[in-house]
Amino acid sequence: MDILKTFIEELIGFLGVGNAWELLQSGDFSVFTTYDGVVSLIYPIIPLLLILEFILGLVYKKPNTKVYKVNFLIYVCNRFIGRFIALAMVTLIIGWLQPFALFQTKMTWYWFIYGYIVWEFGHFLYHYWGHKVRLFWCLHSTHHAPEQMNLSVTHAHFFLEAPYADAIRTTVCILMGVEPVLLFLIMFIDGTYGAFIHVGENMMKDGKMGFLNKIILTPSHHRVHHARNPLYMDTNFCNLLNIWDKVFGTYQEEQDDLVIEYGITRKMNSGNFFDVYFGEFIALFHDIRKAPGIINKCKYLFMPPGWSHTGEHQTAKLVRGSYLQQQLTKE
Numbered sequence: 001m002d003i004l005k006t007f008i009e010e011l012i013g014f015l016g017v018g019n020a021w022e023l024l025q026s027g028d029f030s031v032f033t034t035y036d037g038v039v040s041l042i043y044p045i046i047p048l049l050l051i052l053e054f055i056l057g058l059v060y061k062k063p064n065t066k067v068y069k070v071n072f073l074i075y076v077c078n079r080f081i082g083r084f085i086a087l088a089m090v091t092l093i094i095g096w097l098q099p100f101a102l103f104q105t106k107m108t109w110y111w112f113i114y115g116y117i118v119w120e121f122g123h124f125l126y127h128y129w130g131h132k133v134r135l136f137w138c139l140h141s142t143h144h145a146p147e148q149m150n151l152s153v154t155h156a157h158f159f160l161e162a163p164y165a166d167a168i169r170t171t172v173c174i175l176m177g178v179e180p181v182l183l184f185l186i187m188f189i190d191g192t193y194g195a196f197i198h199v200g201e202n203m204m205k206d207g208k209m210g211f212l213n214k215i216i217l218t219p220s221h222h223r224v225h226h227a228r229n230p231l232y233m234d235t236n237f238c239n240l241l242n243i244w245d246k247v248f249g250t251y252q253e254e255q256d257d258l259v260i261e262y263g264i265t266r267k268m269n270s271g272n273f274f275d276v277y278f279g280e281f282i283a284l285f286h287d288i289r290k291a292p293g294i295i296n297k298c299k300y301l302f303m304p305p306g307w308s309h310t311g312e313h314q315t316a317k318l319v320r321g322s323y324l325q326q327q328l329t330k331e
């Protein structure tokens with residue numbers, strides 16, 4: 001019976017309904033107008049959408065069960081370790097760095113906007129380096145392995161990626177004066193919206209969300225980010241406000257005449273948990289072993305994916321650049 005109890009507890013945890021259930025049992029429904037009450041109702045939205053999306057996939061007969069299966073395994077694998085390391089990392093960084101903050105924000109709407117812009121900058125940095133530094137790409141590539149988009153991709157992460165991402169985002173926010181309570185509020189919104197942008201075509205065919213596509217980052221932008229088409233590679237690193245993509249020139253809209261091809265450029269088996277989780281580490285290890293001299297070996301760790309000691313580079317920047325060049329000469 002213990003196994004059954006653990007299973008039910010895990011299910012409640014995954015669905016995010018635990019808090020709402022506790023509040024419901026209190027019998028006082030007015031708590032749902034409080035901050036805790038509202039949060040408890042937002043938590044279950046993404047897990048429930050994920051299940052609905054999977055069912056819709058079954059109805060349309062294209063659920064791509066391979067993606068759901070591997071992402072479920074990853075979820076189980078990360079369930080304990082990853083989350084706690086990330087939380088410990090955030091707490092440690094707040095303790096260490098808060099005395100060095102430039103100033104302290106307060107809980108007002110304008111500081112909230114300031115905090116969100118700073119958070120997005122931290123997110124941009126972590127995500128950009130996740131694509132441009134080979135060692136960090138090993139942590140991030142698990143998220144890019146799925147060859148179809150759906151809400152289960154939200155859970156596709158190598159277990160050390162969250163601590164790496166949170167270390168950078170928290171450091172930037174704390175040094176720029178974002179107070180911890182505001183930081184946690186932003187983290188919650190970012191986490192929920194960051195999950196939603198993985199909604200698949202089975203649930204939302206057009207991810208552009210109308211005029212919002214011009215103002216914020218939509219599922220359409222994030223689909224572009226997950227694409228391996230040359231035009232789309234290494235673009236749209238932001239999460240909700242895409243100002244930093246616009247500032248740093250990595251902004252790319254979805255083109256109606258260019259069908260998105262999801263996944264990474266390395267030949268791999270996206271239905272194999274081991275390949276999805278460790279494949280890039282193994283590829284890096286092989287490149288380091290082949291490279292002559294300690295300098296070349298170190299360069300493989302820190303240069304962008306696709307960099308080669310032979311000079312035959314295949315980086316995203318080069319691939320995208322030559323695609324754009326070709327388009328120009330065609331016109």
Ligand SMILES: [Zn+2]
Nearest residue numbers: 127131140225
């Ligand atoms: Zn990415």
Ligand SMILES: [Zn+2]
Nearest residue numbers: 143198222226
């Ligand atoms: Zn993503």
